[in-house]
Amino acid sequence: MWGATAEPADSYYEVRPECTDVPRTRFKIKPGKTLSARKWQAAFSPDGHLDIGKTLHRIQRGGIHPSIRGEVWEFLLGCYDPKSTFDEREQIRQHRRVQYARWKNECRDIFPVVGSGRYITAPVITEDGQPIQDPLVLLETNPGANANGSEMVKELTSRGPLDKKVIQWMLTLHQIGLDVIRTDRTLVFYEKQENLSKLWDILSVYAWIDTDVGYCQGMSDLCSPMIILLEDEADAFWCFERLMRRLRGNFRCTESSVGVEAQLSNLAAVTQVIDPKLHQHLETLGGGDYLFAFRMLMVLFRREFSFCDSLYLWEMMWALEYDPDLFSLYEEPGTNVEKAEGSKGKTKSIRQCGKYERENMKIKSSDAPLPISVFLVASVLKDKSSKLQQEARGLDDVVKILNDITGNLDAKKACTGAMKLHKKYLKKAKKT
Numbered sequence: 001m002w003g004a005t006a007e008p009a010d011s012y013y014e015v016r017p018e019c020t021d022v023p024r025t026r027f028k029i030k031p032g033k034t035l036s037a038r039k040w041q042a043a044f045s046p047d048g049h050l051d052i053g054k055t056l057h058r059i060q061r062g063g064i065h066p067s068i069r070g071e072v073w074e075f076l077l078g079c080y081d082p083k084s085t086f087d088e089r090e091q092i093r094q095h096r097r098v099q100y101a102r103w104k105n106e107c108r109d110i111f112p113v114v115g116s117g118r119y120i121t122a123p124v125i126t127e128d129g130q131p132i133q134d135p136l137v138l139l140e141t142n143p144g145a146n147a148n149g150s151e152m153v154k155e156l157t158s159r160g161p162l163d164k165k166v167i168q169w170m171l172t173l174h175q176i177g178l179d180v181i182r183t184d185r186t187l188v189f190y191e192k193q194e195n196l197s198k199l200w201d202i203l204s205v206y207a208w209i210d211t212d213v214g215y216c217q218g219m220s221d222l223c224s225p226m227i228i229l230l231e232d233e234a235d236a237f238w239c240f241e242r243l244m245r246r247l248r249g250n251f252r253c254t255e256s257s258v259g260v261e262a263q264l265s266n267l268a269a270v271t272q273v274i275d276p277k278l279h280q281h282l283e284t285l286g287g288g289d290y291l292f293a294f295r296m297l298m299v300l301f302r303r304e305f306s307f308c309d310s311l312y313l314w315e316m317m318w319a320l321e322y323d324p325d326l327f328s329l330y331e332e333p334g335t336n337v338e339k340a341e342g343s344k345g346k347t348k349s350i351r352q353c354g355k356y357e358r359e360n361m362k363i364k365s366s367d368a369p370l371p372i373s374v375f376l377v378a379s380v381l382k383d384k385s386s387k388l389q390q391e392a393r394g395l396d397d398v399v400k401i402l403n404d405i406t407g408n409l410d411a412k413k414a415c416t417g418a419m420k421l422h423k424k425y426l427k428k429a430k431k432t
Helices: 037-042 052-062 069-076 086-110 135-141 149-157 164-180 193-209 219-229 233-251 260-274 276-284 291-298 307-321 326-331 355-361 372-383 385-391 395-403 411-431
Strands: none
Touching (some): 052 307, 069 233, 069 307, 086 164, 086 193, 086 233, 164 219, 193 219, 193 233, 219 233, 219 307, 233 260, 233 291, 260 276, 260 372, 260 411, 276 385, 291 372, 307 355, 307 372, 307 411, 355 411
């Protein structure tokens, strides 16, 4: 249907009628360009091997049709190996669902609100592990005859002093709830209590298993699309868990630093090479730490695009960065939780790699390649370079100019711009 007209994708992610100030969506489903259900099914062999190379090319051209987005994302994020069969993937899926249920039960045994269809937004415990008598907690956790939050904690503490891990986890539960009720609140999907509680459950379970990072603000923005795209809660959890393997370094905090500062330093280094005048101007304004770009990197442009366009941007980024070794790297016992760089020495088919990954494969370097998100932000700064240099007289002006891009960015153009800057950066960096 080459002559068919492009179809708007907004109908798949319905916005509440009273929300009129949401960024407009530019993404359209384009026959012949967008990866359709038919093309997706045709990319599998009879026993289930996926031709990922052809799929990546299609995604880079026109994104993914919303009806298949969830299952395609599972491959892009490394949940499954494209070389696996239908049967092998089903075995993995069932095994993971059992594992998620086990973790969720552990959490429910500690705090029975998990898995109850509810969530909390007020603290239930003090830092030394004592129950908090908060009327809001009683209200949120006491529908009918079930025990209320403070009773749950009292019962728990009656068994003896709480373990440090338990206290740490329980201290985050209300913060997760506060973020959940603010996440994608313009969508009709989140008018349902069960969807809010599903998001809270997944984030609570993740905070329980990832003791190093736990829960940090911004994670709800990254997790929300997963539960909208994947009906099964466990499948959505594993998709989010794979995404966090890429991004958790950004959320890791110490007493003196936040993980994303490393990416901000990379952004500063890239800008210094490709636009030295802009970098100098930002330094003069006191913005040499690039903290004004913090949000873009932490939640991958969720605030700068409409919901639909941010999904389109993400899938193009992941298709461009795709590494066919992702699945095996994540599954190997003893592999670091973040993406290991051990794949550098292995031979892999260039055809099976994303375009950005191919460019990085050409570089003979032991350093981990920078994520494409750094070049996306650099591309936005480059586009606004003259405006920033002429009009920004302080950091407030920088923030205001960058805030004005909300709803005015084109996801495909942004990715194209990032790829061009990446090439330019590598050429210039070689000379220095």
